[in-house]
Structures are given as structure tokens and as C-alpha cells.
Amino acid sequence: MERSKDEFPKLWNLFRSVNTLSHLRDIIKNSIDDKGFVKDGASEKLASIRKNKKILESTLRRKLDKLLNQFRNIIQRPYFTKREGRYVLLVKSDRRKEIKGIVVSVSSSGATLYVEPEELIQLNDELKKLEVDEEREINRILENILLEIVKKKNTLLKVIDTFSYFDTLYARANYMIKEKCIVPSINHDGRIVLRRARHPLIPKDKVVPIDVEVGTDFQGLVLTGPNTGGKTVTLKTIGLLTLMAMASIPIPADVGTELSFFDAVLADIGDEQSIEQSLSTFSSHISKISQMMKFASDRALILLDEVGAGTDPIEGSALAISMVEYFLNKGAKLVVTTHLTPLKLLAFRDPRLRNAAVEFDSKTLLPTYRIIMGFAGSSQALEIARRCGIPSEVVEMARKNLDEEYMKVEKAMEEIYRKKVILDEELDKVRENQERLKRERKELFDKIEELKKGKLEKFVKEFHHIESEMKKLKKLIDSSIHEIRNTKDLERLRKMRRKLDRMEKETLRSIGERIDSILRRESDLKLGDVVRIKGTTTVGEILNINEGKLLIDVNGLRMSVPISNVEKLEKGRENAGTEKPEISVNVEKRVPTIDVRGLRVSEVEWKIRKFIDDLIVGGFNRGYIIHGVGSGKLARGIHEILRNEPKVKSFKLGDPEVGGSGVTVVEIK
Incomplete structure (x- = not known):
């Protein structure tokens, strides 16, 4: 706590200012247990009710035991249970008339009443009355606690606000660690620089990080390229990360990322057409942009998706250019996506704008989702149409129908882009070679250091041990030779000879194992390899390698074993050996469970025995076998199997809350 006080003084002072509400805490603690139930001692009346309830239940159980013995020939099972809060017997349906009473319920098969x-x-009526009295007294106690809480409402709300703030801090820190986020540099100049930024809602294994910037030495970005190339995702990433930074939430990006605070982040993204409001796609976009124009300023970030789309391309282009220039004149930072060539050309002419393209692989005709700053992208509509099955002659006719000036612009942009791709490929190769050389150099130095620091010392230590073993063997041989010279007993000589041979073999084997352990390199094995422990059928997957030892996962159990005690399995042999236990675990109780309802006794025997084996392998000492009530034949068969199973310590039918006579609880030795 003292460390927290020194490192985080503001948080410490805020924490210290919290009212502990000790009086309210004591009232609740004296009345409610750790599981949320009202304690017996919460009031004298409740204690008395529960005491009488226990006495009555004890009387009921004694009566039930007598009735079980009295009606043993007509009951389905020699046990009682509870139905609808009343104690009942399980009576065979065809023997109903032999017992006086009320039928409370019927089993699903109809065989049991x-x-x-x-x-x-x-x-049962008296017990029911006590239960009603108990519930009323509990409600009275809870109402009194609630009144105390209401009295402290304002203080409690302040405590909740404080701890909510702490909770949000924890949530942000946890998100930062989990998603490998950073806290970006913040400015107030409208500068946005994203480095390997990821959309926060796309899984890490699927998202493609992007590098993009706006508001540095230019005011607006025109983002172009084919459909499904990532333009809209880029737009959303810029907007979301800006809002996250403004809310003090760490963002999924790399160091070097910079974001700005804005008075307004205004976006028109997606299709907002409305039948009820008689708005087409174009009209809905224009309506929204008209509202955005009211808030445009040098403290605003404007995000426009497919600006000018949904109408005549010539008029749409003219309108898009005028809207972009309007926002630029207002001083707003601007990012727009478009397929319109006039808007691409505007970005070449106007120094306030910069072109950027989503990359498109011309070989595969698929997007790569990378952003290329400074280039205008082609929509690739004709190539995509060809890929989607439009006949080649139709595509060629479309190509001939294109305006000549348009084709010149497109070809110029394609040529620039082609040269950029070639240059990028060469740069990638250079970077790849540099990285490979760095890795190889590091591996070489690591191996040298390993030999210097560890392996040589280990060799010296082990060979000293071997030398000691050899000296002991030599001393034993010398002693034996002396004894042999002084004896004439041939049988004794033979025994001594055999002893020497055995000692020699054991010593050489020990030396061999030590040398083998030294020479076995950890680099021969890697994380994820499947190995078998020598001399057993136990197979596991390597989780960690550290100082000559392996941590392996064997069907969920973790084991530490020396490297020299395992052998690596080749692919195709991973499953040889152990089987994974087939255990279903009751999530609430954390108790393994198997359901055999609907099966015959002959069908369940091997399942029950395997279940017991799986309990032992899994380290469980108890399990549930669900068999239902029915005629009782299946349960009797299961009990006979358990009775003859030496690994079973005991078994019994379950308590009412876990299924009663429809479940058997088995305990393992």
C-alpha cells in the first residue's frame, strides 16, 4: 500500500477519501453470509423458525423411514424424495391403491408415482407453514437492511462513482495488456499519424495493420481503390481510434502513433436510405453532410465515405469537389473515400490534399488491405467484373467505351503504381536479407555464449563425476583381484567375476546416460512438439523448455521431466499411447458427470468403468452418474457394477437438489 501511495498519489488520495460505510457494512455482514443467504442469527424469530423447522424435518424423516419399511413391497425405490416442497414416496403405479395418500407428481415414464x-x-403442512414464516421473516430483515441503505444513499452513490472510476481504469489497463495497445502521443493541432494501427473490433489474427496520416503537411486525405479493398475500414479505424484517445482509452497501434483532440468528429459512413422518409442512398448522404457542414471548423474531423456516389457521375463529381473544398476552407481535417477520378485529380492539384490508395494485387485480383500514401488507386471495376464472370467480350467493349483522356490518366496512375510495387518488392527483399543476417548473427553469438557460460561447465562437472565413478570401479577391481589371488574357491571366483562384469556394465551405462544427456541439445526439441516418456505410454505436448527440463501437457495435467527421459514422436504417432479422458464437468459444482439415461445395463458397464478410470486420471475424487428414476432396473445394474469395482470407495443416490434418486454419486478411493 505504501508503494501505491508513492507511485500514484492522486489515486491514493481519491481512495482515502472514500467513506467505508462501516455501520452499513456491519449490518449486512451480521445478517447475510458469504453466499448471499440470510443468517440464522439475523433475528431471534428467524433462529426459532429454523430450529423448529429442523426438528420437524427430523420427525418427518423418521416417519418416512418407517413408511419405507412398511411399504417396501409397493415402492419403486427404497428412498424418499421431495416434490413441490413436500416429502413423498416413489410408489409403483400398479400398486397405487395399496397406500393411502395424495399423488403429487408422476415420472416421465409413468411407471413411478x-x-x-x-x-x-x-x-408436511406444518413444514410448509414454517417455510412461509421463514420467508416472511427473511423479507422483513431484508427490508430493514434496505431502509438502512436508503438512509446512506448519497454517500453510497459517491462510493459507487469512485469505484466505477477505479473500475474503468482497470478495464482500460486490462484492455491495453490484452490487445497490446499503446497510449498515443496527443496534440491539439489536428495531426493524425497512425503506425500499424488496427481496427479495435476486428480480431488480431485477421486484421491487417495500416499506416496512414492526415493533418501533417496536408489537410485532407483522398482514399481510393477497389471495392472491398479496405477503404471504409480505414475510415472507421481513424474515427474510432481518435474517439478512443479522446476518451483516454489505449489504442491498438504501434509506438509513434499520434492523435489529436477535436471538438467534433463527424462521419457519413454506410447506406442510410429510408423508405419511411422517402430518402434514397444519395439523398440520405446529402442530408447528413448538410448537417455536418453546420459544425465544420478547424477543430473538426470530417470522415466521408463514397462522397458524391449514388447519382450521375459528372454531377456527383462536381458536388463532391465543392463539398471537399467547403470543408477545407473551414479548416477541418478531412478523410474521404471515392471512386471518382475528378476527385483524385483534385488531390494532385490542391496542396491541401493528398492521395492514398488501398493496395490491389493485380496477379490475384485481390486486395492486400495495405495503405499506400501519395498514390491514387484504380477502382479495378473491369478486372473485378471479369473475375466475377462477366464475358471477356463485354469487358473489352466496356474498355473501348471509356473516355480517351480518362484512359490516359488511369494508365499513368497504373504505371506509377507498377513501379512502386517493383520498388517495394526490392525493398522487402533487402529488409528480409537484413533480418535474416541479424537472426543468424544473433544465433551464432548465442551459441558461443551458451558454450562459454553453460555447456563447458556442465561437461567439466559431468566428466569429474565420471572420473570419480571410474576411480571407484578401479578400486573395486583392485580389491577383487587381490581377493582372487588369495582364494582357491572356484565358485567364489565365478561369483566375483560376475559381480565385476555387472558393476562394469552399470557404470558404463550410467556414464553413457550422462554423456547422452549432455550431448542432447535443447534445440532438438521445440514448443508444441509431442514426446513420449521413455518406458511408458504417456504422451504429452511440450509447453516449456528450461535448463534441461521439459514442462509437458498430458491430457490437461502438467508434468516436469528431464529431456533425457523423453523421446520425440514423429507426425502421425502423436496419439499413440494415452487417451484423453471423456469427462463432462458440471460447471456449477465442478463435478464430473456422465449421462446414461436411455441405455441398457449391458450397454453402460464399459462406460461406467471408463468413467471411473477417467475420474482417476483427471484427479477427481467424486462423480455423478445420471440414470433417471424409471423402473429402477438401470440404477440397480449400475450399483451392482460399482459394488464390484475395487477403485470405488462408496456410492449413494443424490440429494434432492442434485437430482435425487435419478442420480448416483460415486466416491473414488
Whole structure:
């Protein structure tokens, strides 16, 4: 705590200012247990009700035991249970008339009736009354606690606000760690520089990081390229990351990213056409942009998707240019996406604008989702049409129908882009070679350091041990030779000879294993390799390699073993050996469970025995077997199997809250 006080003084002072509400806490603590239930000692009346309830339940159970013995020939099972809050017996449906009482419920098969014997009706009624009294007293206690909370409402709300603030801090820190985010540099000049930025809602393994900027030495960005190339995602990424930074939320990007605070972030993205309001796609865009123009200023960020689309291309281009110039004249920072060539040309002419393109692979006719600053992208409409199945003659006719001036512009942009691609490929090769040389150089130095620091010392230590073993063997041989010279007992000589041979073999084997352990390099194995422990069928996957030892995962269990004690399995042999236990775990109780309802006794035996084996392998000491009630034949068969199973410590039918007589609880030795 003292460390927190020194490192985070503002948070510490805020934490210290929180009212602990000790009086309210004591009231709740004295009345409510850790599981949220009202304690017996919350009031004298509640304690008395629960005491009488226990006495009555004890009386009921004694009565039930007598009834079970009395009606043992007509009951389905020699146990009682609860139905609708009343204690009942499980009676065979065809023997109903032999017992007086009320049928409370019927099993799904109809073979079992849940009957409340008339001897229990009064006791069950008394128990029900006590339960009602208990509920009323609990409600009274909770109402009193609620009144105390209401009295402290304002203080409590202040505490909630403070801890909500702490909670948001924790959430932001947790998100930063989980998503590998950064806190960007912040400015107030409208400068946005994204480095390997990721859309926060696209999974990390699918998103393509982007590098893009606006507001540096130019005011607006015109983003072009084919459909599905990533233009809209880029627009959303810029907007979302800006808003996240303004909300003090770390952003998924690399160091070097810079964002600005704006008075307004205004976006027109997507198709907002409305039948009810008689708005077409074009009209909906224009309506929204007209509202955005009211708030445009040098403190605004404007994001426009497919500006000028949805109408005549000539008129749409003219309108798009005028709207872009309007926002630029207002001083706003601007990012627009478009397919319109006049807007691309405007970005070449106007120094306030910069072109950027989403990259398109001309070989595969697929987008790469990378952003290329300074280039205008082609929409690739004709190539995409060809890929989508439009006949070649139609595509060629379309190409001939294009305006000659338009074709010149497109070809010029394509040529510039082609040269850029070639240059990028060469640069990638250079960078790749540089990285490879760096890796190889590092690996070489690491190996040298490893030999210097660790391996040589290990060799010296092990060979000292080997030398000691050899000296012991030599001493034993000398002693044996002396003894042999002084004896004439041939049988004794033979025994001594065999002993020497055995000692020699054991010593050489020990030396061999040590040398093998030294020579076995950790680099022969890597994370994810599947290995088998020598002399066993145990197979596991390598989780960690550290100082000659492996941490392996064997069906969810983690084991640490020396490298010399394992052998690597080739692909195709990974599953040889152990089987993964087929255990279903009850999430609430964390108890393994198997459901065999609907099966015959002959069909469940191997399942039950395998379930017991899986419990042992999984480290569980208890499990649930769900068999249902029915006629009881399946449960009796299962109990007979468990009775003859030496690994089973005990078994019994479940309590009412876990299924009663429809479940058997088995305990493992």
C-alpha cells in the first residue's frame, strides 16, 4: 500500500477519501453470509423458525423411514424424495391403491408415482407453514437492511462513482495488456499519424495493420481503390481510434502513433436510405453532410465515405469537389473515400490534399488491405467484373467505351503504381536479407555464449563425476583381484567375476546416460512438439523448455521431466499411447458427470468403468452418474457394477437438489 501511495498519489488520495460505510457494512455482514443467504442469527424469530423447522424435518424423516419399511413391497425405490416442497414416496403405479395418500407428481415414464402418504400430510403442512414464516421473516430483515441503505444513499452513490472510476481504469489497463495497445502521443493541432494501427473490433489474427496520416503537411486525405479493398475500414479505424484517445482509452497501434483532440468528429459512413422518409442512398448522404457542414471548423474531423456516389457521375463529381473544398476552407481535417477520378485529380492539384490508395494485387485480383500514401488507386471495376464472370467480350467493349483522356490518366496512375510495387518488392527483399543476417548473427553469438557460460561447465562437472565413478570401479577391481589371488574357491571366483562384469556394465551405462544427456541439445526439441516418456505410454505436448527440463501437457495435467527421459514422436504417432479422458464437468459444482439415461445395463458397464478410470486420471475424487428414476432396473445394474469395482470407495443416490434418486454419486478411493 505504501508503494501505491508513492507511485500514484492522486489515486491514493481519491481512495482515502472514500467513506467505508462501516455501520452499513456491519449490518449486512451480521445478517447475510458469504453466499448471499440470510443468517440464522439475523433475528431471534428467524433462529426459532429454523430450529423448529429442523426438528420437524427430523420427525418427518423418521416417519418416512418407517413408511419405507412398511411399504417396501409397493415402492419403486427404497428412498424418499421431495416434490413441490413436500416429502413423498416413489410408489409403483400398479400398486397405487395399496397406500393411502395424495399423488403429487408422476415420472416421465409413468411407471413411478410420487405419493404423499396421509400420515405425512399434517407434518408436511406444518413444514410448509414454517417455510412461509421463514420467508416472511427473511423479507422483513431484508427490508430493514434496505431502509438502512436508503438512509446512506448519497454517500453510497459517491462510493459507487469512485469505484466505477477505479473500475474503468482497470478495464482500460486490462484492455491495453490484452490487445497490446499503446497510449498515443496527443496534440491539439489536428495531426493524425497512425503506425500499424488496427481496427479495435476486428480480431488480431485477421486484421491487417495500416499506416496512414492526415493533418501533417496536408489537410485532407483522398482514399481510393477497389471495392472491398479496405477503404471504409480505414475510415472507421481513424474515427474510432481518435474517439478512443479522446476518451483516454489505449489504442491498438504501434509506438509513434499520434492523435489529436477535436471538438467534433463527424462521419457519413454506410447506406442510410429510408423508405419511411422517402430518402434514397444519395439523398440520405446529402442530408447528413448538410448537417455536418453546420459544425465544420478547424477543430473538426470530417470522415466521408463514397462522397458524391449514388447519382450521375459528372454531377456527383462536381458536388463532391465543392463539398471537399467547403470543408477545407473551414479548416477541418478531412478523410474521404471515392471512386471518382475528378476527385483524385483534385488531390494532385490542391496542396491541401493528398492521395492514398488501398493496395490491389493485380496477379490475384485481390486486395492486400495495405495503405499506400501519395498514390491514387484504380477502382479495378473491369478486372473485378471479369473475375466475377462477366464475358471477356463485354469487358473489352466496356474498355473501348471509356473516355480517351480518362484512359490516359488511369494508365499513368497504373504505371506509377507498377513501379512502386517493383520498388517495394526490392525493398522487402533487402529488409528480409537484413533480418535474416541479424537472426543468424544473433544465433551464432548465442551459441558461443551458451558454450562459454553453460555447456563447458556442465561437461567439466559431468566428466569429474565420471572420473570419480571410474576411480571407484578401479578400486573395486583392485580389491577383487587381490581377493582372487588369495582364494582357491572356484565358485567364489565365478561369483566375483560376475559381480565385476555387472558393476562394469552399470557404470558404463550410467556414464553413457550422462554423456547422452549432455550431448542432447535443447534445440532438438521445440514448443508444441509431442514426446513420449521413455518406458511408458504417456504422451504429452511440450509447453516449456528450461535448463534441461521439459514442462509437458498430458491430457490437461502438467508434468516436469528431464529431456533425457523423453523421446520425440514423429507426425502421425502423436496419439499413440494415452487417451484423453471423456469427462463432462458440471460447471456449477465442478463435478464430473456422465449421462446414461436411455441405455441398457449391458450397454453402460464399459462406460461406467471408463468413467471411473477417467475420474482417476483427471484427479477427481467424486462423480455423478445420471440414470433417471424409471423402473429402477438401470440404477440397480449400475450399483451392482460399482459394488464390484475395487477403485470405488462408496456410492449413494443424490440429494434432492442434485437430482435425487435419478442420480448416483460415486466416491473414488
